[in-house]
Amino acid sequence: MTGKGRELADMMERRKVDILCVQETRWKGSKACSIGAGFKLFYYGVDSKRNGVGVVLKEEFGRNVLEVKSVSDRVMSLKLEIEGVMLNVVSSYAPQVDCELEEKERFWSELNEVIESIPMGEKVVIGEDFNGHVGEGNTVDEEVMGKFGVKEWNIEGQMVVDFAKRMDMAVVNTYFQKREEHRMTYKSGGRSTQVDYILCRRGNLKEISDYKVVVGESVARQHRMVVCRMTLIVCKKKRSKIEKKTKQKLRQALGGQVVLPDDWETTAEVIRVTGRKVLGVSSGRRKEDKETWWWNEEVQDSIQRKRLAKK
Numbered sequence: 001m002t003g004k005g006r007e008l009a010d011m012m013e014r015r016k017v018d019i020l021c022v023q024e025t026r027w028k029g030s031k032a033c034s035i036g037a038g039f040k041l042f043y044y045g046v047d048s049k050r051n052g053v054g055v056v057l058k059e060e061f062g063r064n065v066l067e068v069k070s071v072s073d074r075v076m077s078l079k080l081e082i083e084g085v086m087l088n089v090v091s092s093y094a095p096q097v098d099c100e101l102e103e104k105e106r107f108w109s110e111l112n113e114v115i116e117s118i119p120m121g122e123k124v125v126i127g128e129d130f131n132g133h134v135g136e137g138n139t140v141d142e143e144v145m146g147k148f149g150v151k152e153w154n155i156e157g158q159m160v161v162d163f164a165k166r167m168d169m170a171v172v173n174t175y176f177q178k179r180e181e182h183r184m185t186y187k188s189g190g191r192s193t194q195v196d197y198i199l200c201r202r203g204n205l206k207e208i209s210d211y212k213v214v215v216g217e218s219v220a221r222q223h224r225m226v227v228c229r230m231t232l233i234v235c236k237k238k239r240s241k242i243e244k245k246t247k248q249k250l251r252q253a254l255g256g257q258v259v260l261p262d263d264w265e266t267t268a269e270v271i272r273v274t275g276r277k278v279l280g281v282s283s284g285r286r287k288e289d290k291e292t293w294w295w296n297e298e299v300q301d302s303i304q305r306k307r308l309a310k311k
Contacts, residue, residue, distance in 0.1 A: 001025040001043070001054070005035035008056065008219050013037045015214060017227060018058050021091035021127025025052035030070045034059070042078060044070035053091045075110045079122075083234045086122035090114060094130045097156055104156075108163065115167045123207075124169070125230065126199040129223065132156030133193060134171055141165070144202070146175035150183055150194040164199060172198040172228055176211040185213055188222045196226050207231050242278070250274045 001008070001022065012020055022041075030044045040062040045052030051073040057065070057080075067079040077090040092111055095103045118124055134145065135153030144164035149171075164171055173183070173194065185196035200208060207230055214225040253270045 001027050001041075001052075004219055005041065006037070009035045009037035009039040011217055011219055011225070012039055012056065015217075015225070015227065017225075018061060019089055019125075020056040020225070021089065022054045022056060023052075023091065023093035023129040024050075025054050026050065027052050027054070032062075032068075042068055042076075044073060044076045046073045051093060053093050055089055055091050069114065071110050071114060072107075074107050075114060077114050077118075082232055085232045085234055086119075087232065088118050088122055088124045090124065090126040090128075092126065092128040094128065094132065094156070094159075096131050097154070104159075108159065111163065112166070115169075123204050123232070124199075124201050125228075126169070126197075127226070128199070129196050130156065130160045131195050132158075132160050133195065134158075134160050134174065134197070136174070144169065145171050148177045148183070149174040150180075152193055160197065168202050169199045170202045170205045172200055172205070172208055172211050173226070175205065175208075178212065181215065182213045185224050185226055186222055187224065196223060198226055198228050200230070204230075207233065246274065246278045249278050 008020075008022070011017075022043075025043055025045055026048055027043050027045045028048045032040060032042045035041050035056065038059050039056050040059050041054050041056045042065070043052065043054030053074060053076045055076070055078050057078075061080060061082070064080045064082055065078055066081055069077045069079075071077070074094070075090070075092045077088055080087045080089065090111075092107075095107055115124065115126075133152040133154045134149055134157040136149035136151050137147060141161050144161060160171065163169075173185075181192075183194055184192040185194050186192070198211065209229050209231060211226075211228040214227055217225060219225075250271065253274050
């Protein structure tokens with residue numbers, strides 16, 4: 001990231017990318033800072049010479065951040081609320097093939113813990129340099145992979161697939177048919193391969209309408225930006241007729257004013273009078289439910305025994 005903040009922001013603006021996970025930032029500390037062009041970077045790192053992860057957001061989404069979890073210099077997550085939808089963005093950087101087994105196990109343990117801590121009703125997207133090859137085809141892994149991977153496969157890639165199975169996630173890269181050049185996320189010299197992936201929960205896969213690898217950018221010398229288009233389905237609550245009528249009557253009582261009077265006693269009286277007109281006034285007595293004649297001591301004892309047996 002050193003010296004590349006503005007270049008990265010310009011690329012995101014030009015490519016119309018709202019949220020971007022970055023790895024191997026090599027920035028020390030845990031902060032949030034503006035990188036220009038209306039983008040904000042949240043990052044975490046412990047060494048300025050290796051590792052480091054971050055998430056770049058459009059500044060308008062920066063106001064929606066509810067929580068930032070800096071787990072390690074290989075795993076961090078952001079929780080955003082966008083029009084009532086909870087979206088968790090996880091940026092992670094897996095150890096290279098030649099790293100010690102202990103370091104790999106620690107990484108997968110950290111990533112497992114982060115995903116397990118996210119409630120099932122919330123959306124999750126992982127943007128990651130996994131340093132592994134998941135292969136192609138889905139003869140044995142069809143529940144988490146599509147048919148359009150890259151032929152190359154290794155043990156680190158199988159770790160990705162096993163993780164997706166455990167967490168009920170899908171490897172987005174493999175579900176969209178693209179030319180081979182647009183599937184390669186890493187290019188160095190004469191070698192091209194796929195090591196960078198986007199994962200999401202299997203139940204949210206239908207909300208991702210496209211995926212592609214962006215070629216022709218020079219921000220990173222070897223890695224290419226991997227992009228997917230995800231639509232957040234927002235369920236807007238419909239206002240009831242009573243609610244609309246109450247607001248309409250209240251506005252009429254205030255003489256068309258939108259702002260409430262400074263005098264609280266006047267305001268409270270207007271609300272009470274409007275409430276009586278629209279909603280009516282109850283007697284305050286609790287009506288006896290005529291359908292609960294069967295709720296006798298025998299039934300209550302049976303229910304209690306059932307609860308104890310369940311415990």
